[in-house]
Amino acid sequence: ETGVTQTPRHLVMGMTNKKSLKCEQHLGHNAMYWYKQSAKKPLELMFVYSLEERVENNSVPSRFSPECPNSSHLFLHLHTLQPEDSALYLCASSQEQGGGYEQYFGPGTRLTVT
């Protein structure tokens, strides 16, 4: 595997379900991110982990819960979502301090909440 991978690629869940999104980066980076992408809107930064510590949480509802067990893996735990949470969820990674800060993205998980 190379770059940033995400699973699953597609997810349909009811409002009462609990599911998790997984991201893995194979680039040796030390920062990871979750973004939400909705039609006609800019990418919305949700969470940032730097050196496995959460450094940003952009007023994201508590029904989204991130987890970063190590510098290569990032999870987004989902529970009791709303239909407006349907979107493309993107994971990204970058190298801080010595890198160019450009972020490399995974292919995304297309989430539909019914």
Place this chain on the structure above:
Amino acid sequence: EDQVTQSPEALRLQEGESSSLNCSYTVSGLRGLFWYRQDPGKGPEFLFTLYSAGEEKEKERLKATLTKKESFLHITAPKPEDSATYLCAVRITGGGNKLTFGTGTQLKVEL
């Protein structure tokens, strides 16, 4: 408030018809401007980083330039495979590693 505005929202070109996409920004202090390409159903693909006014970078048919208030992505003699949404993002002073994105320009190149 930091803002990134991209224009046009959508652009349709004939193959070989060169054009430019615009990304204007209003930020407190620019630490980097990033261009990405995004194909439908995929994640953004990194293209360029520009750090200071006057800087230019090229890759195949794409050339990115930067001034103190905007960046252009010039597409020379585009081909249908250049069709995608092009996103720009900025990193600002005091913003850590956070990127602020524009809404993108959807480019379609026709035969």
